Amino acid sequence: MTNTGAIGNAPLTGSDLRAFFERDAIAVARDLIGCHLLVNGSGGLITETEAYFPHDEASHSFRGPTKRNGAMFGPPGNVYIYRIYGMYWCLNFVCTPGSAVLIRALEPQSGIAGMIERRGTDVLTQLCSGPGKLCQALDIDIEINNRLLDRPPFSISRSAPVPITSGTRIGITKNAEVPWRFGIQGSRYLSKPFR
Secondary structure (H helix, E strand, O other), rough: OOOHHHOOOEOOOHHHHHHHHHHOHHHHHHOOOOOOOEEEEEEEEEEEEEEEEOOOOOOOOOEEEEEEOOHOOOOOOOOEEEOOOOOOEEEEOOOOOEEEEEEEEEEEEEHHHHHHHHOOOOHHHHHHHHHHHHHHOOOOOOOOOOOOOOOEEEEEEEOOOOEEEEEEEOOOOOOOOOOOOOEOOOOOOOOOOOO
């Protein structure tokens, strides 16, 4: 399987950003694979994503809007950031209200020196190999929650098609059997290999 939404390298903005994200979260999660994400100039190719829906018991939106998950009910292309285990931030992009894509990993390409400093390792495959590591490497926290991806500090652009694999999501107990996790086939820059 290959992502099909990838054409050109210009950052997604305005109506193009909305059109890209205002779709089914599975389609968006698949098409984000290989896209280039920057946060304050640091970033790289998105290598792994997971899709979540309002009817999905594993989703933060399952019980409806709250103060904590309000950004998840924002417009398409909105950023939803939350903390797990009381210590790690996670980055999500809103599709339709209440559905979103978790960005699980990326291949570092820009601002690598800053990523190394923030993560305390120079092993490139370990810099952004999981949602918490990715947020630490890119210096993402709640201060940049609830913003559109075409506003600072974010920039996202589509890529050339890449080979994609899929599997079950990681670290959840409810609705864990659905194959809504996507990644670049054969990538070394993943949170966990696909089986």
